[in-house]
Amino acid sequence: MSAADLAGPADLQLALQRLLLTTEWNAALSRALLCTLLAWAVWRCWKFTVYPMLHPDEPKELPYLVPVLGHGPAFFKDSNGLLARARQYFSGINEPFALTVFGRTFYVVTHAKHSAEVYKHTEALSFEECIQTLMRFNGSDEEAIQRIYSPAAIDKPGFPNPKGLSVGVLVQLIHVKQLHPGDNMLSMQTQARDWINRKLSLDALAKECKLSTSPRPGRIEVPLYEWTSDYFVCLGQHLYFGDVLDRVDPQYPDAYVVFDELIWKMLYQYPKFLCRDLTAPRDQMIASLERYYQLPPDQRRDQAAWMINAIEDEIRAIGVDDANLAIVVFHLYFAINTNARKTSFWMLTYLLRNPEYMAAFRAETAPAFRGNDLVDVTHIHDPAKCPTVDAIWHETLRVTGWAASVRVVTRDVVVGGKLMRQGNRVMVPHRLLHFDETIFGKDPASWNPRRWLDTDAGRKLPSSPAWRPFGGGRTKCSGRFLAKYAVTAFVATLLRRFDIEAVGNPPMPEPDVGRPVLGIISVKEGYDYQVAITERKDKGVDV
Numbered sequence: 425m426s427a428a429d430l431a432g433p434a435d436l437q438l439a440l441q442r443l444l445l446t447t448e449w450n451a452a453l454s455r456a457l458l459c460t461l462l463a464w465a466v467w468r469c470w471k472f473t474v475y476p477m478l479h480p481d482e483p484k485e486l487p488y489l490v491p492v493l494g495h496g497p498a499f500f501k502d503s504n505g506l507l508a509r510a511r512q513y514f515s516g517i518n519e520p521f522a523l524t525v526f527g528r529t530f531y532v533v534t535h536a537k538h539s540a541e542v543y544k545h546t547e548a549l550s551f552e553e554c555i556q557t558l559m560r561f562n563g564s565d566e567e568a569i570q571r572i573y574s575p576a577a578i579d580k581p582g583f584p585n586p587k588g589l590s591v592g593v594l595v596q597l598i599h600v601k602q603l604h605p606g607d608n609m610l611s612m613q614t615q616a617r618d619w620i621n622r623k624l625s626l627d628a629l630a631k632e633c634k635l636s637t638s639p640r641p642g643r644i645e646v647p648l649y650e651w652t653s654d655y656f657v658c659l660g661q662h663l664y665f666g667d668v669l670d671r672v673d674p675q676y677p678d679a680y681v682v683f684d685e686l687i688w689k690m691l692y693q694y695p696k697f698l699c700r701d702l703t704a705p706r707d708q709m710i711a712s713l714e715r716y717y718q719l720p721p722d723q724r725r726d727q728a729a730w731m732i733n734a735i736e737d738e739i740r741a742i743g744v745d746d747a748n749l750a751i752v753v754f755h756l757y758f759a760i761n762t763n764a765r766k767t768s769f770w771m772l773t774y775l776l777r778n779p780e781y782m783a784a785f786r787a788e789t790a791p792a793f794r795g796n797d798l799v800d801v802t803h804i805h806d807p808a809k810c811p812t813v814d815a816i817w818h819e820t821l822r823v824t825g826w827a828a829s830v831r832v833v834t835r836d837v838v839v840g841g842k843l844m845r846q847g848n849r850v851m852v853p854h855r856l857l858h859f860d861e862t863i864f865g866k867d868p869a870s871w872n873p874r875r876w877l878d879t880d881a882g883r884k885l886p887s888s889p890a891w892r893p894f895g896g897g898r899t900k901c902s903g904r905f906l907a908k909y910a911v912t913a914f915v916a917t918l919l920r921r922f923d924i925e926a927v928g929n930p931p932m933p934e935p936d937v938g939r940p941v942l943g944i945i946s947v948k949e950g951y952d953y954q955v956a957i958t959e960r961k962d963k964g965v966d967v
């Protein structure tokens with residue numbers, strides 16, 4: 425008998441055993457798969473068929489396949505794309521719907537009428553809860569948050585508080601007193617005007633702007649997005665802190681721009697170890713603000729805006745320390761700075777591609793100047809005197825406003841006829857409202873200021889509930905007047921003094937649609953472009 429003959433039955437036995445084992449495995453695997461499939465089918469049937477039938481009063485949910493993920497991946501990739509698809513899916517029903525993102529439920533409100541209801545329910549739909557979430561993310565301690573958001577005494581000294589509101593809510597009212605039309609706002613406008621007059625010259629650009637190059641005398645080139653970012657952050661910082669914060673930390677505006685481009689990680693609440701690139705500049709800025717508040721008052725307060733001092737007084741009076749005060753004020757820093765820098769970029773980008781509007785902008789704003797200096801702070805702001813500028817402002821915000829108002833549901837509430845459950849979030853995506861053809865007319869994706877000018881309906885659009893670049897209700901952006909003034913005054917002065925053109929033939933910059941923002945969309949990396957700025961040759965219309 426050969427060795428092969430001897431091995432034969434043993435091999436056969438082994439092979440049989442393996443086959444058996446494999447068959448058992450396969451059977452077990454098939455059973456597991458079948459059970460999973462069955463469980464999945466039951467879950468899906470319950471979630472998207474039975475539950476909605478039992479609870480017709482709740483918003484219908486956009487179906488998804490994987491329970492833990494929900495629409496998470498699609499939301500992260502392009503939230504506005506997902507929302508547009510969802511609206512299309514529910515197009516027949518004209519009511520709020522629900523989306524699940526990594527286990528968290530958002531109720532999405534896409535109709536202007538229902539969005540007005542969201543802004544009215546200030547108690548049940550809380551903005552303050554959202555701010556507190558940001559404060560925690562940025563390092564505020566619980567005790568400080570409790571102090572800031574507990575009702576304060578009616579008869580306390582300082583900012584009047586007849587309704588016994590919390591200091592957190594008083595901060596919103598202090599903003600309004602500083603930033604709504606009135607003496608405080610006028611003094612800020614004048615300060616902004618003087619700063620722009622001083623800082624917008626070829627000399628100042630060559631000396632102070634590290635981004636500028638000068639290929640020949642009388643011509644400066646800058647990357648537009650980086651430049652408007654740097655310029656507006658420095659302006660915002662100057663309006664709030666004078667030159668003092670700059671002396672404490674000369675790198676503050678640079679750190680801010682790095683932080684601001686990554687702000688989506690904060691909005692998505694990234695775990696710390698995944699967002700060191702965001703937390704490093706943030707920690708630097710908060711530490712610098714703390715050092716600012718440790719300076720003796722006589723070395724900083726007379727240069728600061730009224731509001732910055734008033735907020736400091738309120739926060740200190742309730743026993744909050746410098747570190748937590750710095751975090752509160754850090755949030756005010758990004759409120760003033762995150763959007764104006766981007767709006768000026770997009771506005772100039774559209775004007776460069778639409779020379780007829782650039783000419784109209786120059787002509788309408790000319791009476792605000794004496795020589796090359798901006799003197800009149802009211803003219804540019806006035807829609808009756810500058811209707812095209814006004815329409816350009818509205819249209820630029822309409823197409824680039826990419827934010828959503830988000831509120832936490834603090835108790836069950838009905839919006840748009842649907843019950844919204846405590847603990848979930850409500851979202852009003854501004855972009856979907858702004859791209860509603862039935863309100864803003866044909867071809868909503870194109871930049872066309874005439875839609876605000878040509879018809880009666882168009883001229884009424886600024887008061888439409890579908891027009892929401894600044895959110896709405898009690899927390900509607902208090903900086904909207906200053907934002908319009910600063911952006912249009914900057915563009916007007918630039919156009920008054922200089923010719924500006926794109927270098928080469930850059931493509932239309934693409935918006936960075938995948939990343940959420942607090943207002944205006946960012947530019948996709950790699951789409952910034954150079955512009956050349958030269959002394960103006962043709963002063964025909966305005967001398």
Ligand code: HEM
Nearest residue numbers: 596759760763829893894895896899900901902903907943
């Ligand atoms: C084009 C520029 C701007 C846009 C598009 C914009 C947009 C917004 C949006 C969408 C909100 C949230 C409102 C809500 O959800 O109800 C907001 C809030 C706010 N914005 Fe603006 N903003 C701009 C400029 C500014 C400026 C220049 C300042 C300050 C000078 C500012 C200060 C604030 C403040 C303080 C809040 C919070 C309101 C509160 O707590 O009551 N914003 N802004």
